Amino acid sequence: MGKRIEDTVLDALFREARTYSKWQPRPVDDQTLRDLYELLKWAPTSANTGPARFVFLRSKEAKERLRPALAPLNVEKTMTAPVTVIVAYDLKFYEQLPKLFPHSPGMAALFASNAELVEATAKRNSSLQGAYLIMAARALGLDCGPMSGFDPAKVDEEFFAAGKPCFGCDQEFFPEGHVKVNFLCNLGHGDPSALHPRLPRLPFNEACSLL
Numbered sequence: 307m308g309k310r311i312e313d314t315v316l317d318a319l320f321r322e323a324r325t326y327s328k329w330q331p332r333p334v335d336d337q338t339l340r341d342l343y344e345l346l347k348w349a350p351t352s353a354n355t356g357p358a359r360f361v362f363l364r365s366k367e368a369k370e371r372l373r374p375a376l377a378p379l380n381v382e383k384t385m386t387a388p389v390t391v392i393v394a395y396d397l398k399f400y401e402q403l404p405k406l407f408p409h410s411p412g413m414a415a416l417f418a419s420n421a422e423l424v425e426a427t428a429k430r431n432s433s434l435q436g437a438y439l440i441m442a443a444r445a446l447g448l449d450c451g452p453m454s455g456f457d458p459a460k461v462d463e464e465f466f467a468a469g470k471p472c473f474g475c476d477q478e479f480f481p482e483g484h485v486k487v488n489f490l491c492n493l494g495h496g497d498p499s500a501l502h503p504r505l506p507r508l509p510f511n512e513a514c515s516l517l
């Protein structure tokens with residue numbers, strides 16, 4: 307606490323980490339995926355809502371279910387990745403608040419009566435949790451390839467449709483299902499020989515202001 311971490315760690319998390327499209331033929335075991343969640347779950351979300359839900363696609367069959375939803379440029383990199391994560395959000399996240407935010411019993415009712423607040427909270431915090439997943443994966447020695455090039459309606463229909471078993475919830479009374487995809491992220495050990503030169507980033511003065 308209060309101590310800056312080593313530069314080698316900052317390199318691994320930020321400066322030298324890249325987005326990968328080609329993968330080494332090295333598997334990622336289920337324990338690593340559990341370790342990944344056990345790390346990312348500690349990062350903050352508003353009112354400790356934790357609305358993100360993660361579906362890890364490891365088998366060929368699971369990947370084939372995703373294929374029709376993928377943009378053409380994302381098919382090969384996804385089908386060859388050891389794991390693809392569907393980073394999703396649960397629009398009924400507030401049902402977990404008695405457990406996750408027990409000192410404020412009114413919080414669940416506040417969300418239950420405000421669909422706009424639910425959607426904004428679910429999207430904002432699941433995006434954050436997706437970013438935490440990327441950083442946790444890098445910390446565990448994995449590489450990532452996040453993607454927004456896909457048809458969300460197709461992903462939602464295939465994996466989260468009403469009536470389908472989903473995170474132990476009964477979706478019967480939520481006409482379109484209550485879990486929605488945010489983005490996809492390939493995971494594995496990247497092949498650095500396929501990387502293109504790194505793109506620039508905005509310098510401090512163009513992206514930040516000091517008031």
Ligand SMILES: Cc1cc2nc3c(=O)[nH]c(=O)nc-3n(C[C@H](O)[C@H](O)[C@H](O)COP(=O)(O)O)c2cc1C
Nearest residue numbers: 323324325326379380452453454455456489504505
């Ligand atoms: C939310 C998100 C969506 C992305 N969508 C795609 C995508 O659909 N296809 C793709 O090839 N790359 C996609 N990317 C990869 C970005 O283009 C890449 O991360 C960025 O250019 C930085 O590359 P670098 O990490 O190698 O520096 C996406 C990245 C993020 C974070």
